[in-house]
Amino acid sequence: MATFATSDQLLVVIDPVARRADGESVRIAKDVLSAGAAHTKVCLPEGPEEFARVLGRRGSRRPVLIGDDRALLRAVSLLHRQRELTACALSLVPVGPALGLARALGVPTGAVAAARAVLDGAERRLDLLVDDSDGVVLGTVGIPPVPARGGHRTGGGPDGGADGGAAGPHGRPWLRTCQSLVRTLAPARPARTALPLGGGPARLRVEVDGVVLVDLDQEVEGVSLTPGAAGVAEVEVRPLPDPAGVRRGPLTAVGRTVTVSGAHFRYRADAVESGPVRTRTWTVLESAWGLTLPAK
Structure with missing residues (x-):
């Protein structure tokens, strides 16, 4: 169900990653929003704490994020933890290095088109996946994680980059900001074992509404979960070929x-890689959050 946004009082929150990645698109979006709204307040938070403070003091203003997928995920996560998500529709002007989720959700990726959608579009209520550590997923969960451009890991040391690996934060203050946010959202990490970071066969037990879709006696290439329609998740399990090399079709359920449980496994939720964990449960919250999209 879509409802038209009514507030012309905008709180424009410009993510620091967007400012560094594409200052010209940020300027264009800000100009279009300022010209089209009755009143626009612009904020430039420098880190997660300031971002949370700005969002928490929005009052009756409609929040508009100028940033990439991580900025949107950060806002949804904060509002979910504060139990204010259902009462706050978000708008996004995608600017930055990670825009795959924004595209998948239907947000225009051009600065002018996205800003016009903020002003003239409609709020659409979307489902949300919430895990048993209160983490949120807007798009897809992938197990094992497939390396994605613009993604990052929650681990440290040589795997996670937090201690200076290939994705180390040296000279990249925006990356330190993202890693700080992820550390606040991610559960405590058990000892590392099992599944390789780059993916590979795994033995996993997948239950959908209490019914076993695949068990530990069968190796799988991967599992994916995506919010579907009408309050359900779409689940796909891709089995390995049998000993004769015959590949079977995926197992699906809603x-x-x-x-999902088994030996320590990692997973990617949106742009964030998490784990290893032994078990994780995701639950669909129907129409849990609102996003302004172009009116049809």
Whole structure:
């Protein structure tokens, strides 16, 4: 269900990553928004704490994020933890290095088109995946994680980059900001074992609404979860070929609750890589959040 946004009082929050990545697009979006709204307040937070403070003091203003997928995920996560998500529709002007989620959600990726959608578009209520550590997923969960451009890991040391690996934060203050946010959202990490970071066969038990879709006696290439329609998640399990090399089609199911368990495994939720964990449960919250999209 879509409803038209009514507030012309905008709180424009410009993510620091967007400012560094494409200052010209940020300027264009800000000009279009300022010209089209009755009143626009512009904020330039420098880190997660300031971002949370600005969003928490929005009052009756409609929040508009100028940033990439991580900025949107950060806002949804904060509002979910504060239990204010259902009452706050978000708008996004995608600017930055990670825009795959924005495209998948239907947000225009051009600065002018996205800003016009903020002013003239409609709020659409979308489902949300929430895991048992209160983490949120707007797009897809992938197990094992497939390396994605613009993604980052929650681990440290040589795997995670937090201690200076290939994705180390030296000279990249925006990356330190993202890593700080992820550390606040991610559960405590158990000892590292098992599944390789780059993916590979795994033995996983996948239950959908309590019914076992695949068990530990069968190796799988991967599992994916995506919010579907009408309050359910779409689940796909890709089995390995049998000993004769015959590849079977994927196993699919839909349900409100999905539990994955097995040896320590990693997973990618949106742009964030998490784990290893032994078990994780995701539950669908129907129409849990609102996003302004172009009116049809």
